[in-house]
Amino acid sequence: MTNNPVPLPLDVVHVFMRVAETASFTKAAEVMGLPRTSVSAAVQRLEKLLGVRLLHRTTRHVQLTPDGETFAQRARELLADAEELRQMFQDTPAALQGRLRVDMPIGMARNLVLPRLPQFLQAHPALQVELSSTDRRVDLVGEGFDCVLRVGPLGDSSLMARPLGRLPLINCASPDYVRAFGLPQSLQDLATQRLIHYLPGLGARSPGFEYFDESGQTRLVPMAGALTVNNSEAYLHGCLAGLGIIQAPEPAMRPWIERGELVEVLPGLRPAPMPVSLLYAHRRLPRRVQAFMDWLQEIMAPYLAPDAAAKPARWA
Numbered sequence: 001m002t003n004n005p006v007p008l009p010l011d012v013v014h015v016f017m018r019v020a021e022t023a024s025f026t027k028a029a030e031v032m033g034l035p036r037t038s039v040s041a042a043v044q045r046l047e048k049l050l051g052v053r054l055l056h057r058t059t060r061h062v063q064l065t066p067d068g069e070t071f072a073q074r075a076r077e078l079l080a081d082a083e084e085l086r087q088m089f090q091d092t093p094a095a096l097q098g099r100l101r102v103d104m105p106i107g108m109a110r111n112l113v114l115p116r117l118p119q120f121l122q123a124h125p126a127l128q129v130e131l132s133s134t135d136r137r138v139d140l141v142g143e144g145f146d147c148v149l150r151v152g153p154l155g156d157s158s159l160m161a162r163p164l165g166r167l168p169l170i171n172c173a174s175p176d177y178v179r180a181f182g183l184p185q186s187l188q189d190l191a192t193q194r195l196i197h198y199l200p201g202l203g204a205r206s207p208g209f210e211y212f213d214e215s216g217q218t219r220l221v222p223m224a225g226a227l228t229v230n231n232s233e234a235y236l237h238g239c240l241a242g243l244g245i246i247q248a249p250e251p252a253m254r255p256w257i258e259r260g261e262l263v264e265v266l267p268g269l270r271p272a273p274m275p276v277s278l279l280y281a282h283r284r285l286p287r288r289v290q291a292f293m294d295w296l297q298e299i300m301a302p303y304l305a306p307d308a309a310a311k312p313a314r315w316a
Contacts, residue, residue, distance in 0.1 A: 008049060010082055013075050015042040016054065020072045021281070022144045023062050031101060031144035076282055096288045097126030103140075104149035107232045109133040111252050116299050120292075127288060135231045136200065140279055146289045147280045149296060151249075159279045164297055165304025166273035170250040172262045176242035184245075184265055187211075187221060195223035196244035198235050202228060210247060210271035218272050247271045251303040276304055 018028040019039060029036040047054050054068035064072060104113065109131060121127060132138065132145070140148050140159060154161055177194075184193050190209055197206035208222040227243045229235050239246040240256070245265060256262040278293050285293070 008046070008078075010079065012042045012046045012049075014079060015039055016046050017072065017075055017079065018144060019043055019055065019062060020064055020068065021141050023142060025062060027142070027144060033099075077284065079286075096124045096291055098286065098288050099128045099130060100288060100292050101130040101132070101145050102147050102149070102292065103132040103134065103138045103143075103145050105135055105151055105232060106133050107236075107249065107252050108149060108151070112299065112303070113296070120295055124288075124291070127292075129292075141281050146286075147278055147293055150277050150279055151274050153275065154277060154279070157279075159281055160283055162278040162280075162293065162297070164276045164278060164300055165306060167276050167303070168250045168273045168305055169247050169271045170253050171245055171247055171265045171267070171270065172239055172253050172257070173245045173265050174240055174242045174262055175260070177239075177244065178263060178265075180242065183263075186266075187269065190221055190223055193223065194244040195225040196235060196238045196246050197225050197228040198230070198232075198246070199228055200230055202230050209245070211266075211269040212272060249274075273305060276300070 015028065015032065015034070015038075018032055019025055022028045022031065025036055025039050025043075028034075029039045032039070043055065050067075050071070052067040052071075053065050054071055056063045056065055110133070113131070117129070117131075121129065132143075137150070138145060138148060151167060181193055182189070184190060195206075195209055199206060206223075206225070206228065208220045211219055211221070213219050223245075225244050227238050229238060232248075235246055235248065236252075236256075238244065239248075240261060247270075253262060253264075257264060278296065280289065280293070
């Protein structure tokens with residue numbers, strides 16, 4: 001007499017993977033919109049079906065056991081295969097469904113993504129998007145994001161990255177600031193100017209004014225400044241208030257310049273363009289995540305340059 005294997009419910013496997021990725025029953029429950037008790041019960045059910053313990057649980061931490069590590073690796077492939085199989089005979093974009101959890105900088109969300117998101121959701125009415133908008137660097141895996149749009153150097157990471165291009169930066173000031181401090185014409189003029197300092201973590205030392213020299217090397221000039229901020233909204237509005245010069249994405253600044261609310265300063269001394277990338281945790285992505293990433297790449301293409309010499313469009 002042979003024992004028939006018990007089929008694994010994919011919804012239970014999916015819950016387990018969220019717990020494994022976030023290392024928390026509470027975070028997994030928040031990400032999935034489920035009660036914590038339901039998440040805990042699902043994992044217990046899976047462990048009972050498999051006959052092994054998948055997670056070490058303490059009052060503060062959740063950690064995969066060796067069996068849990070092995071199962072998670074295969075489960076990730078199983079869920080990706082199941083998604084592909086489910087979508088094989090659904091060729092229309094409207095067939096995409098499920099929840100997308102994404103993160104991006106505040107300026108990108110406000111100026112570029114949110115104005116166009118209604119068209120994307122109209123094309124995919126069965127999708128739900130959870131959009132986190134922050135200038136801090138979120139923990140993609142720990143916080144349960146499907147993908148993250150990141151501006152700036154990536155550093156060492158086990159995450160997958162899709163480079164999208166480089167975002168040109170521009171030096172700006174308000175007309176009130178120029179009337180008070182004059183329009184700088186050279187690096188020497190910066191000694192009497194003011195810079196609004198942008199630091200993700202307040203309390204650190206500002207690198208100062210950044211520019212490319214004639215050899216293409218990045219140089220820094222220490223500058224005085226009365227204001228230091230840690231997010232892009234305060235950075236922009238501090239500039240509009242006349243508190244100093246900022247170095248910000250050109251597409252986002254162009255409408256303010258065209259309306260006369262900002263002016264470009266030192267156009268020959270721009271900072272280095274910043275790389276823009278999409279980050280994700282696993283090579284095999286659900287079709288809905290792939291579609292959203294493709295859409296982001298498409299709508300951002302006019303605003304990014306392959307090098308500093310290209311002239312991108314402005315954000316509408």
